[in-house]
Amino acid sequence: MLQTFASPISALLDARAEGHSLPAGLYTREDVFEADLDVFFRRHWICIGLECDVPEAGDATVVDIGKTSLILLRDDDNEIRVMHNVCRHRGSRLLDAGKTIVSKLVCPYHTWTYELTGELSYAPHMGKGFDKECRSLKQVAFKSIGGLIYACLSENPPEDISHLEEVMTARLAPYDIANAxxxxxxxxxxxxxxxxxxxxxxxxxxxxxxxxxxxVSFVDLDFGFDPDALSPEDRAQAEEHFALYEARTKQWEADGFPSTAVEQLVDCTTNFRTQRLIISGAGESQTPDATAASSKLLGTMTRKDLGDTHLWGHNSWNHFMGDHAVVSIVIPLSADRTLVRTKWLVHKDAVEGVDYDLEKLTNVWIATTDQDSELVARSHAGVEDPAYVPGPYSPFSETNLDKFATWYIDRMRAHGY
Incomplete structure (x- = not known):
């Protein structure tokens, strides 16, 4: 909610020291959580799912963001739709949480019935003068960017998503995520x-x-290091690695695969970063042995040596490789609970047990997400402790955290907090 007076939240924002983590209250307080939902999950673009979540006409899935419930579906013309899951009669939920298949959207309360476009087609006992035309389901602004569905609940969605759209449409085209x-x-x-x-x-x-x-597949040098702490041998290895990166990136670009780092992290509304990363070891995929999990490559891909195209924003992170992709979506549930929804994508015609092994496909990120879940719980318990004092970020390994905290503060202030 827009604030017109100096609020305790603004005092917390003012207390954040540059280069340090956030004050405890910005992680723990209920009023901050509600403000976060208002600013970052209603007024900004958020990733809510994928075109391939609803591959056929009539496929629908419900995504809940705070008290807001959205229906992502594919209509009879095979067009993607995103609508509010609220009947225009007396507000009943139309669909329950999860995935379903529908021919029409029928309210279970009084059977008001909507076409898959959202138009009201049947409203019994409403009389001759009732106008169905103004009772269609409320539509939600959305964009499909390379098959990823971004939605914005605001009536004035931020326009700078155009940069994300321009960059990622070309980068994701060979993976054909929409049809995965x-x-x-x-x-x-x-x-x-x-x-x-x-x-x-x-x-x-x-x-x-x-x-x-x-x-096994990540190169730790890619994520920052203190050059003064390296031995001469490690420094030589780092120099060799970055020389390889420069050469590999130039070759990927020359072959028609955009690869250089692009980031929009501060002084912006829509927050994202992307880069094609080298995969370590066998170099093919994020699997237990870094070899491809699926013999049928995504989309029009014909190569396994094109690394990992990563993309993250303020509520998602993604890894796109030749053989499969991993898409993770973050949805706040409360000040101290967060849903991480992870999807593993393969070619639409890939057959489990024939073209790919499910355990090999999912092993790395199931383990990593479970490990991260424990780390996040430890972090939250720590920031709740009265002894917590915001600590300094590493200038070598945590620069993106400093940028995120800076962006967070700026966006909160931009909306009056």
Missing amino acids: KVAYETDVIEKGNWKLTIENNRECYHCSANHPELC
């Missing part, structure tokens, strides 16, 4: 604030000590 298949999906509820979930994902300072499965 969800091979597996899991929900993990982390016992921590959503900002701690995002902060944890935006650094790999903790990776070598906590993510043995992920580190």
